[in-house]
Amino acid sequence: MATNSKTTRKTGPVEVVEAVASAERAPAQITVEAKKKILFVASEAAPFIATGGLAEVIGSLSKAIASSDLYDVRVIIPLYQDIRKEYRKDFRYIGNFTVQLAWRNQYCGIFEYKAGNVTYYFVDNEYYFKRPGCYGYYDDGERFAFFCRAVLDTLGYIGFYPDILHCHDWQAALAAIYLKTNYCHRKEYSAIRSVFTIHNIEYQGKYSLDILGDLFGIGDEYRNFVEYDRCINLMKGAIEVSEAVSTVSPSYAEEIKHPYFSHGLDPIIRRNEFKLRGILNGIDPEYYDPATDASLFANYSSEHPENKAVCKEELQKMLGLPVKGNVPVVAMISRLVAHKGFDLVREVIEQALRSDMQFILLGTGESTYENYFSDLMKRYPGKVVSVISFNADLSRKIYSGADIFLMPSKSEPCGLSQMIASRYGTVALVRETGGLGDSITPYGAGGNGFTFHDYNANDMLYVLFEAFGIFRMKDEWAKLVKKAMETDFSWSTSAKSYEGLYHDVLNS
Ligand code: GLC
Helix, strand or coil: CCCCCCCCCCCCHHHHHHHHHHHHHCHHHHHHHHCEEEEEECCCECCCECCCHHHHHHHHHHHHHHCCCCEEEEEEEECCCCCCHHHHCCCEEEEEEEEEECCEEEEEEEEEEEECCEEEEEEECHHHHCCCCCCCCCCHHHHHHHHHHHHHHHHHHHCCCCCEEEEEHHHHHHHHHHHHCCCCCCHHHHCCEEEEEECCCCCCCEEEHHHCCCCCCCCHHHHHHHEECCEEEHHHHHHHHCCEEEECCHHHHHHCCCHHHHCCCHHHHHHCHHHEEECCCCCCCCCCCCCCCCCCCCCCCCCCHHHHHHHHHHHHHHHCCCCCCCCCEEEEECCECHHHCHHHHHHHHHHHHCCCCEEEEECCECHHHHHHHHHHHHHCCCCEEEECCCCHHHHHHHHHHCCEEEECCCCCCCCCHHHHHHHCCCEEEEECCHHHHHHCCEHHHCCCEEEECCCCHHHHHHHHHHHHHHHHCHHHHHHHHHHHHHCCCCCHHHHHHHHHHHHHHHCC
């Protein structure tokens, strides 16, 4: 998929547009036309490329909405180098055209892939995307500006003008912004509405104002859309121009109105409160199913949970921990960054380790935490295992083999791990923030896990000891495991909330 790859393709852009147009006239397409058209714009989507929860949500939410007859759902992401061959080999080349980004004229190839009811498009440009990883380059602003311009040009190229352009996080913010600036004068684009979803308000896409025209190609007349705090702030721009804004849990929608959580954007959130909704993420229950998951040592379900003990035993063996069914295994699977609550863990884990427990950590991140947990493992052999890497297969073995899943985040827009752990019968212990508090309710009140309120290490430790106490009461624990496993974390309710949001946007 070279930048200027020669192609054996017989039809050029014009033919493609004609083909689409004539297909639309065919009777078989009439039902498709009647459907509302939704295009997700995002920087990653599972299973093709995933660095975090965003990708999972794009993959599973698009599938959930497309399962309704009412929506034609498509997704567009960059064609990164890291998208594996096993997927690429089935991508269909649609064509290429030139994208104009300020004074730059850049190649843009488009590939298509149908995953069930969802159509995916991949934006190809090797200069921008043939690099390892997705983010962290000096020119990320330019890379995602190119991507967003390419998205809008793709609509014309393939003849698909969505009713809703649903943009996710700052990397897709410019698609919403360009729609209301550089493209709104074009007839086909003028009816498109945009929805912007904030997955994490921490990352806003901030740039110096002097590159507004030269890099982003946005005229000075639109400067007030994106200007904030004497910078370009792309997330702010998308919030201002979109007809609706959502975020990934009801509690986070409240939290980001306050400076403690907003990373400076609370005045903008409050000003746009009338169009903000918090909709709790879900997970794909087929993708995360202990009854069928091939990574597990043994499969089980809430009706037949017996094999969870096998998963624990094999996990202990594999990690070199003493094989003990009656010792609680506490696990964390996380990026090792401060807001995940590692300060609390560091403060009290050694007190906890005085009691009979095992602790497993999987993740990579800031070197201070990587070093701390590697060292902890050396100091507590047979009790602590720290695996400083990311390994999807091992993560599933841990989700199934542990007893308690610890997630004491300082802030957490939604979080998916607590839901995955629960589905695998590993009881979540979380701090009540964002989606953690919206998905996990305290055992004491008849809930599906354990929670604590304040960001305080001793409060966390107290609840951890409470969990150990319940763990020793075998019947009580079995009931709690069942409750966790049977909590509905699917998209069924939340996909309906997004459909409601689309409906309101299209009818206002
Ligand atoms: C971000 C958030 C996380 C959320 C995910 C998916 O990664 O930090 O809390 O679950 O996006 O929306």
